Amino acid sequence: MSYIFVDHLCKSFVVRKKREKGSLLREKETVHALQDVSFEIEKGELVGYIGPNGAGKSTTVKILSGILVPESGTVTVGGRVPWENRKEHVSHIGVVFGQRTQLWWDVPLLDSYSLLKDIYRVPEASYKKRLDELTEALQLGDLLRTPLRLLSLGQRMRAELCGSLLHSPELLYLDEPTIGLDAVSKLALRDFLRWENAEKGTTILLTTHDMEDIVALCSRVMVLGHGSKLYDGGLQELLTQYDTTKTVQVEEHQNIDQVIASMYKNLGL
Numbered sequence: 286m287s288y289i290f291v292d293h294l295c296k297s298f299v300v301r302k303k304r305e306k307g308s309l310l311r312e313k314e315t316v317h318a319l320q321d322v323s324f325e326i327e328k329g330e331l332v333g334y335i336g337p338n339g340a341g342k343s344t345t346v347k348i349l350s351g352i353l354v355p356e357s358g359t360v361t362v363g364g365r366v367p368w369e370n371r372k373e374h375v376s377h378i379g380v381v382f383g384q385r386t387q388l389w390w391d392v393p394l395l396d397s398y399s400l401l402k403d404i405y406r407v408p409e410a411s412y413k414k415r416l417d418e419l420t421e422a423l424q425l426g427d428l429l430r431t432p433l434r435l436l437s438l439g440q441r442m443r444a445e446l447c448g449s450l451l452h453s454p455e456l457l458y459l460d461e462p463t464i465g466l467d468a469v470s471k472l473a474l475r476d477f478l479r480w481e482n483a484e485k486g487t488t489i490l491l492t493t494h495d496m497e498d499i500v501a502l503c504s505r506v507m508v509l510g511h512g513s514k515l516y517d518g519g520l521q522e523l524l525t526q527y528d529t530t531k532t533v534q535v536e537e538h539q540n541i542d543q544v545i546a547s548m549y550k551n552l553g554l
């Protein structure tokens with residue numbers, strides 16, 4: 286079985302509609318966030334997971350992390366059912382949500398990392414080795430004694446990545462990791478992710494609206510729309526299929542957003 290195995294996954298939410306004018310009742314409606322989604326990801330892959338707002342990407346990542354329980358379907362990650370033994374599961378995964386933090390706001394990074402070491406029960410020697418390696422790769426050496434709240438957005442994202450990888454997870458979920466970053470920070474972050482994937486063999490599932498992230502990092506993409514998987518395959522093939530200028534090489538696509546927008550339109554999204 287593949288490292289990540291998702292088969293016929295469904296998840297819906299019951300939400301209350303806005304109250305109609307003059308009515309005292311708020312009717313309920315069901316949002317089908319994921320409808321019969323299936324995919325497999327092998328260990329060591331770096332896969333882009335894209336789709337318009339509300340497509341169901343974060344819901345998938347939450348299920349794969351064990352935060353949400355699906356209503357039907359089979360999901361295993363490294364042979365584990367994510368929501369059944371969460372404690373065990375989270376020791377094998379790292380998660381970075383671009384707009385949230387798992388570090389402590391007012392304390393120096395090093396103290397946050399030390400706490401994470403205890404939470405994940407990382408042996409002292411492995412922690413030291415991994416911290417050295419990550420601080421070098423992420424250029425965090427000078428910032429370790431600075432509290433998170435004093436860091437720039439780019440520095441904060443690097444600090445977050447370091448925190449999520451200290452326990453050397455096999456799998457890293459990234460949700461919008463380059464959101465709000467300047468060009469230099471984006472490039473540095475992408476370099477790091479390439480390194481982590483190639484050198485450490487960490488499997489990465491990357492959710493982003495920044496198509497440059499996808500072009501720079503992923504040869505395989507999955508496209509989700511209205512809770513269904515619409516495409517799963519090579520980025521090159523996807524672009525060639527939807528690029529009206531018929532540019533051949535991924536690197537030569539001048540306006541990747543335009544191609545993706547045209548694809549979403551073609552797919553009725």
Ligand SMILES: Nc1ncnc2c1ncn2[C@@H]1O[C@H](COP(=O)(O)OP(=O)(O)OP(=O)(O)O)[C@@H](O)[C@H]1O
Pocket residue numbers: 298299300316317318336337338339340341342343344345
């Ligand atoms: N906890 C929740 N309660 C109710 N509805 C939810 C909940 N979480 C997600 N949804 C709904 O499920 C659908 C999928 O949402 P999800 O956040 O997975 O999309 P997404 O692809 O990650 O979007 P974005 O790109 O905007 O982050 C949306 O219609 C959303 O409103």
